[in-house]
């Protein structure tokens with residue numbers, strides 16, 4: 001099978017490319033990525049010369065680049081991850097989110113539909129989305145696949161729109177689509193604009209840790225490799241048209257997870273007393289429209305597809321912290337240059 005993974009140079013995409021090449025030696029993986037600020041080919045250094053790996057520099061906003069890739073690489077199936085993915089950036093500049101997440105998904109669906117028209121029901125299209133499309137929870141309850149969409153940020157609204165497009169391409173054209181909505185991921189290769197890598201990076205550099213609002217917002221954290229296994233399961237076994245929520249059932253208030261990581265980093269970095277990472281915690285102005293709580297009910301994927309996360313939070317976090325401490329050069333390569341401009345704009 002020739003499998004196109006869009007956004008394969010990003011955080012989850014790179015983990016997925018590596019997972020796929022390790023676990024499916026008969027498949028060829030075509031990584032289609034525009035290499036925005038979030039795309040980094042260093043993530044895929046170890047498979048650069050793998051016989052079953054190809055990289056295509058391409059932009060979803062350009063339908064010609066997509067159709068050329070389909071015909072040149074005879075694409076059999078797609079796992080679609082490419083997106084603008086950071087809520088804070090969507091607040092500063094929503095246009096890119098509309099273009100990539102909505103128009104880009106539309107371009108991809110249309111190209112796939114045309115290219116596979118002879119046998120549309122055979123070719124799988126897995127659309128990777130987020131739990132943020134469901135909006136914000138109160139202190140009770142969890143997101144089910146049947147929860148009504150109520151996106152609150154330009155990011156989540158653009159992902160919600162893309163989910164609706166995918167759903168309608170199933171309903172109208174009978175495309176073989178499946179959609180996943182996952183909770184917050186953490187792990188190697190995550191760009192240090194997201195909470196956990198930003199926190200680890202700031203602690204290594206003695207930079208204040210910005211905590212939005214009262215720090216009591218809740219997220220449900222999943223180790224990225226467990227997400228990749230879930231995507232593999234859904235890709236192979238999910239019924240066409242189905243939606244699967246994926247999550248770690250691992251809820252943390254931001255301030256608690258930050259303190260927990262700080263304590264682990266103190267041990268790793270040999271810090272204590274006045275030097276403790278916890279002393280870097282700084283409460284800052286809240287994110288506009290900040291969703292209070294996300295929590296996934298993952299019963300469907302667990303019972304229907306027998307998926308369950310393999311990493312405890314302790315294991316996943318230990319692996320993640322170790323990875324960032326061992327890859328300081330990776331971090332410094334991406335935190336120089338334009339990252340500094342972003343940081344100043346976001347945090348002052």
Ligand code: NAD
Nearest residue numbers: 007009010011012034035036038039059060082083085185
């Ligand atoms: P990321 O920002 O790390 O990577 C996105 C990738 O997409 C980058 O490699 C970038 O170069 C590429 N890209 C962006 N615009 C493109 C375009 N126009 N054409 C081609 N490529 C383009 O994102 P991520 O965190 O790895 O997320 C991947 C997917 O998973 C996204 O769809 C996101 O909505 C979803 N998701 C992420 C999380 C999370 O916690 N990170 C959780 C649930 C769902």
Ligand code: TYD
Nearest residue numbers: 087184193194195196210211212217219254
């Ligand atoms: P983030 O990693 O941006 O993911 P998302 O907003 O998609 O859930 O943020 C996770 C949580 O951490 C969220 O509640 C916002 C909060 N946060 C901070 O308090 N400070 C920060 O500097 C960042 C980036 C996030």
